[in-house]
Amino acid sequence: MATCDDNLLTRGNRGRIGNLIFRPWGKRTVVSVVPDYTNRKWSKAQKANRMRFRDAMAYARTAMNDPEKLKYYQKKAKGMQTVWNVAVADYMKKPQIEEIDISHYKGRKGNTIRVAARDNYRVAGVIVSIVDARGFEVESGMAVEMYHAPDWIYKVMEPNPSWHSGRIVVRVSDSAGNVVKTFRAV
8 A cells, every 4th residue: 555645646536547546535546446245254253243234324314414423523633533434433343331339229219329331432321220030120220420430320210129149230422322231230
């Protein structure tokens, strides 16, 4: 792959010419050879990743047409990173649940459950569900984000006398709509 800085012959070129592909990248033009995939056999993991990347492209396309998301991603783009790249990166990386702290939960109204969650750009929401020992959902609701911390706090609203042997289910979503779910036994 070659790069050209402000070359009169390549400035503004984009697309394919013969066996070469020209791509604008900031103030540069990147030139590469057209890849040959004629005899390529994709593994299941590669096919799944290609499908996920295809979905990321579709998400980025819709994000560029949404003024609110476009403004958000423009603020997140740094250096030579484009708004498109930021939207794709946001879609490709799912949020992570780092910790579920149930040390202050004793099955009483007013107890708190702390969830530490991270994402490469923004955790959009955390939903906490409390399930009793029999497998019935006692309650479910949104946790509140703590100021300048990866922590989210959920305040219990319903008493749960059979809280022993139950579980806490946590769902975390990011700004791109990715959701991860896990649980912690009480």
